[in-house]
Amino acid sequence: MDRREFIKIAGISSIFGLGGLTAFGTLKGKLEASQTGPSQNPQALKAKRWAMVIDTTKFKTAEDFQRCIDACHKAHNVPHITDNIKHEVKWMWTDTYEHVFPGVEDEYLAEKVKELPMIVLCNHCDNPACVRVCPTKATFKRKSDGIVMMDMHRCIGCRFCMAACPYGARSFNYKDPRPYIKEEDINHEFPTRMKGVVEKCTFCYERLVKGLMPACVEASNGALIFGDLEDPNSEVRKILSERHSFRRRPELGTRPSVYYLF
Amino acid sequence: MYNGGKIIIGLIIFIGIIALPFVFSGKSASVKPEPKLDTPEILKLPENERKCVESKEYMIREHMKMLNQWRDWVVRDGLTIYTSSSGKQYTMSLQNTCMKCHSNKSKFCDECHNYTAVKPYCWDCHIKPKEKEL
Amino acid sequence: MLEKAIQGSSRYWVWILFLLSLIGAGVIAYIYQFQNGLGVTGMSRDVSWGLYIGQFTFLVGVAASGVMVVLPYYLHHYKKFARLTILGEFLAIAAVVMCMLFIFVDMGQPLRVLNVLLHPTPNSVMFYDMCVLAGYLILNLIVGWTVLGAERKDVPPPKWVKPVIYLSIAWAPSIHTVTAFLYAGLPGRHFWLSAIMAARFLASAFAGGPALLILLCLIVRKYTKFDPGKEAIQAIGKIVTYCMLINVFFLGLEFFTAFYSGIPGHKHSFIYLYTGLHGHSQLVPVMWISSILAAVAIVLLIFPQLRKNEGILAVACASTFLSLWIDKGFGLVIGGFIPNPMERITEYWPTFPETVISIAVWAVGFLVLTILYKIAVSIKEEVVYDKYGEKQIQS
Numbered sequence: 001m002d003r004r005e006f007i008k009i010a011g012i013s014s015i016f017g018l019g020g021l022t023a024f025g026t027l028k029g030k031l032e033a034s035q036t037g038p039s040q041n042p043q044a045l046k047a048k049r050w051a052m053v054i055d056t057t058k059f060k061t062a063e064d065f066q067r068c069i070d071a072c073h074k075a076h077n078v079p080h081i082t083d084n085i086k087h088e089v090k091w092m093w094t095d096t097y098e099h100v101f102p103g104v105e106d107e108y109l110a111e112k113v114k115e116l117p118m119i120v121l122c123n124h125c126d127n128p129a130c131v132r133v134c135p136t137k138a139t140f141k142r143k144s145d146g147i148v149m150m151d152m153h154r155c156i157g158c159r160f161c162m163a164a165c166p167y168g169a170r171s172f173n174y175k176d177p178r179p180y181i182k183e184e185d186i187n188h189e190f191p192t193r194m195k196g197v198v199e200k201c202t203f204c205y206e207r208l209v210k211g212l213m214p215a216c217v218e219a220s221n222g223a224l225i226f227g228d229l230e231d232p233n234s235e236v237r238k239i240l241s242e243r244h245s246f247r248r249r250p251e252l253g254t255r256p257s258v259y260y261l262f
Numbered sequence: 263m264y265n266g267g268k269i270i271i272g273l274i275i276f277i278g279i280i281a282l283p284f285v286f287s288g289k290s291a292s293v294k295p296e297p298k299l300d301t302p303e304i305l306k307l308p309e310n311e312r313k314c315v316e317s318k319e320y321m322i323r324e325h326m327k328m329l330n331q332w333r334d335w336v337v338r339d340g341l342t343i344y345t346s347s348s349g350k351q352y353t354m355s356l357q358n359t360c361m362k363c364h365s366n367k368s369k370f371c372d373e374c375h376n377y378t379a380v381k382p383y384c385w386d387c388h389i390k391p392k393e394k395e396l
Numbered sequence: 397m398l399e400k401a402i403q404g405s406s407r408y409w410v411w412i413l414f415l416l417s418l419i420g421a422g423v424i425a426y427i428y429q430f431q432n433g434l435g436v437t438g439m440s441r442d443v444s445w446g447l448y449i450g451q452f453t454f455l456v457g458v459a460a461s462g463v464m465v466v467l468p469y470y471l472h473h474y475k476k477f478a479r480l481t482i483l484g485e486f487l488a489i490a491a492v493v494m495c496m497l498f499i500f501v502d503m504g505q506p507l508r509v510l511n512v513l514l515h516p517t518p519n520s521v522m523f524y525d526m527c528v529l530a531g532y533l534i535l536n537l538i539v540g541w542t543v544l545g546a547e548r549k550d551v552p553p554p555k556w557v558k559p560v561i562y563l564s565i566a567w568a569p570s571i572h573t574v575t576a577f578l579y580a581g582l583p584g585r586h587f588w589l590s591a592i593m594a595a596r597f598l599a600s601a602f603a604g605g606p607a608l609l610i611l612l613c614l615i616v617r618k619y620t621k622f623d624p625g626k627e628a629i630q631a632i633g634k635i636v637t638y639c640m641l642i643n644v645f646f647l648g649l650e651f652f653t654a655f656y657s658g659i660p661g662h663k664h665s666f667i668y669l670y671t672g673l674h675g676h677s678q679l680v681p682v683m684w685i686s687s688i689l690a691a692v693a694i695v696l697l698i699f700p701q702l703r704k705n706e707g708i709l710a711v712a713c714a715s716t717f718l719s720l721w722i723d724k725g726f727g728l729v730i731g732g733f734i735p736n737p738m739e740r741i742t743e744y745w746p747t748f749p750e751t752v753i754s755i756a757v758w759a760v761g762f763l764v765l766t767i768l769y770k771i772a773v774s775i776k777e778e779v780v781y782d783k784y785g786e787k788q789i790q791s
Contacts, residue, residue, distance in 0.1 A: 025323070038343065145340060149338070153333060
């Protein structure tokens with residue numbers, strides 16, 4: 001045999017040899033893993049489309065609002081950024097009626113109605129603009145329960161979703177949030193986020209899967225009602241059939257899942 | 263040698279640049295990694311129950327792939343229970359399952375990661391377990 | 397052909413070194429931004445896109461404008477543009493490079509940029525934006541390099557270049573339309589929710605890009621022996637004139653819809669930009685400078701006696717370019733975020749690191765442009781006669 005043939009044979013045998021070793025290892029791994037798989041937690045709360053009804057009449061004091069906001073922000077390690085309001089991160093907050101429902105132009109509306117505080121959060125729309133524009137599906141509408149979720153591992157921080165959201169529900173981490181989370185408030189069962197990704201309310205998916213109501217709903221003493229919009233027997237459907245409710249900017253076609261009762 | 267002076271100087275600079283990574287990594291690249299499994303949580307378990315989610319060989323090779331798959335199942339599909347090849351069920355969570363037993367990140371995870379010069383950014387978001395001073 | 401870029405006069409090298417120093421400063425500023433997060437810029441929770449995306453938006457237009465010289469020559473055999481097409485294509489390459497860099501420096505997690513390709517999302521306009529920008533860069537590189545290489549060897553370009561050129565002509569408006577769609581499809585931003593957004597983008601692109609091309613041609617004629625041609629420059633001047641008029645007309649259309657309808661949501665952004673809203677008026681002087689520059693440009697361009705004078709044409713082009721740079725590169729993007737969806741106002745102004753990084757990206761673009769133009773001009777100086785037998789060198 002000459003040198004050229006020798007090199008050809010050596011090359012092909014090493015490719016087959018290495019390839020074979022890799023294939024064997026992968027197959028062994030796959031065999032080990034083939035009996036395995038994911039499944040649903042039996043305690044999980046199930047719904048086709050989660051929704052929330054906010055009974056604004058049940059919010060009487062500033063403390064009522066703050067209790068819900070603190071429950072949310074503490075459960076999810078949301079940073080409290082006070083040195084530069086431009087960089088603030090908030091999943092749930094309050095604003096006055098005339099700002100939550102812009103377009104309700106009425107100079108003769110009572111001042112106390114205009115200035116009425118109400119709680120705002122991501123509306124988990126059924127036709128979300130933010131999901132439509134995300135180039136990596138880092139934010140997506142979950143098929144199982146309609147929650148508009150965030151995948152922090154995939155987000156590239158382009159902030160297109162922030163431009164698209166008609167409700168201003170999303171926050172970007174302009175800097176590392178960790179220094180802004182109080183040591184004694186950290187929830188060790190939930191991660192923080194890193195700089196450069198967008199975050200927002202996720203309807204406490206991690207609590208729902210354990211059979212718990214969202215943190216804000218639990219802290220609201222009945223002011224926030226949570227349930228399945230597609231279950232005709234759910235509490236939210238009952239309330240919506242009995243009382244007059246409003247959603248924010250419904251004319252935009254986003255089909256929000258958060259309703260307000262006045 | 264034609265342009266001998268320039269060539270030799272160039273060679274010295276080249277060797278210097280190539281040798282820099284070895285100089286900077288120092289001892290950490292030559293010490294064999296020894297991840298420690300003697301955390302209080304693991305020691306509490308009886309000897310025959312000290313098993314990870316999957317076998318040691320599988321975990322060493324595939325733990326990152328498995329974590330990625332866990333993430334997609336939990337975040338995208340809403341499924342949180344994992345049935346391992348031994349039939350046992352676990353909650354799919356880095357912070358609340360893996361790190362509950364392996365609560366000594368600096369003596370476990372970092373051992374191999376430092377040796378291989380891998381810097382996973384998991385810990386920018388996932389909170390490190392508080393390590394007990396043994 | 398690249399060897400032409402490393403042979404030059406001392407003036408050439410001083411210019412290159414100047415650009416490299418600007419780029420070096422930008423690299424340092426970017427490392428600072430990468431380590432500390434985008435909080436070092438002036439962006440906020442309300443104004444989540446700022447100078448970087450504004451500059452990207454403007455430069456996409458400049459990139460698309462290459463088609464304004466390529467189309468008349470290759471589709472309609474307008475011989476006067478024969479010497480110019482390479483300059484237009486190379487300007488497009490430099491502009492696309494700047495666009496991609498501006499997107500990269502704006503991302504919160506730039507190391508994950510490949511996620512856009514690993515997880516393609518057909519319903520997202522930004523996915524298409526990445527694809528069309530990359531495609532346009534490749535097309536222009538192929539066309540420019542092949543045609544220039546053929547001219548150097550004094551042979552006609554290979555036949556396969558023709559369909560690629562036609563593809564690039566069709567591709568050029570697409571990069572700009574897709575970028576306009578980033579803005580025009582968002583339901584919550586009334587300032588951008590306009591059917592003529594893409595048309596406005598095209599009009600301002602075809603005014604601003606050729607305006608820059610004229611200035612570059614005049615500079616090339618002054619500092620090298622290559623002469624793009626007086627008539628060619630005048631023809632581009634006419635294009636700039638008409639497109640600037642259309643652009644201002646379109647802006648007038650937007651004003652009419654907003655103010656004659658009287659709908660508050662539609663009016664608010666315009667009021668903020670041009671008169672100030674609720675005491676916030678930081679951008680008012682900026683927008684009025686843009687308007688005055690546009691008026692000056694139109695007056696100088698509309699009268700042929702003024703336009704024929706190349707000195708006045710240069711002033712008009714600079715005025716056009718600056719006016720559109722302010723309008724598209726700043727006013728349009730910031731105006732969409734103010735007021736925010738809850739009718740509150742957070743103002744925006746770029747910070748020092750943000751400005752240094754932006755200048756550095758422009759320097760990268762000009763470096764690419766300088767190198768490519770040096771190659772093109774050196775080859776044309778060698779070849780002396782263009783394919784129609786006309787001398788393209790000044791004696």
